Amino acid sequence: MAVNAANSNTGLQTEANITDVNGRVSTGVTIPTPAYKVPRSFAYNYALNSQSAFATIDPNLRTPYVQQVSLGVQQKQGGGVLEVRHVGNRGVKQFRAFDFN
Numbered sequence: 001m002a003v004n005a006a007n008s009n010t011g012l013q014t015e016a017n018i019t020d021v022n023g024r025v026s027t028g029v030t031i032p033t034p035a036y037k038v039p040r041s042f043a044y045n046y047a048l049n050s051q052s053a054f055a056t057i058d059p060n061l062r063t064p065y066v067q068q069v070s071l072g073v074q075q076k077q078g079g080g081v082l083e084v085r086h087v088g089n090r091g092v093k094q095f096r097a098f099d100f101n
Contacts (some may be wrong), residue, residue, distance in 0.1 A: 064093045 023029040072085040 007013060058095075061095065064091065066091050068074045
């Protein structure tokens with residue numbers, strides 16, 4: 001989920017490619033520091049990519065889990081057996097992405 005939020009917000013992750021870095025150890029090699037702008041605004045992200053989305057992670061997000069129940073009853077009836085069973089599943093605290101547009 002965190003990877004999706006980083007990929008949806010253009011300014012939260014980026015690549016920096018530095019080319020033509022060469023020199024001698026005796027004279028020193030300077031490697032320029034890329035300019036990162038944090039935090040970024042919605043307007044700045046839109047200027048970088050008008051198709052970008054905004055995503056965030058709910059700070060109250062909890063680990064989802066599933067509850068399973070199985071109930072069965074058997075009763076001998078004459079020359080046979082009558083059996084009734086029920087199996088159920090219930091997902092709790094499940095989550096998915098919401099589009100607030």
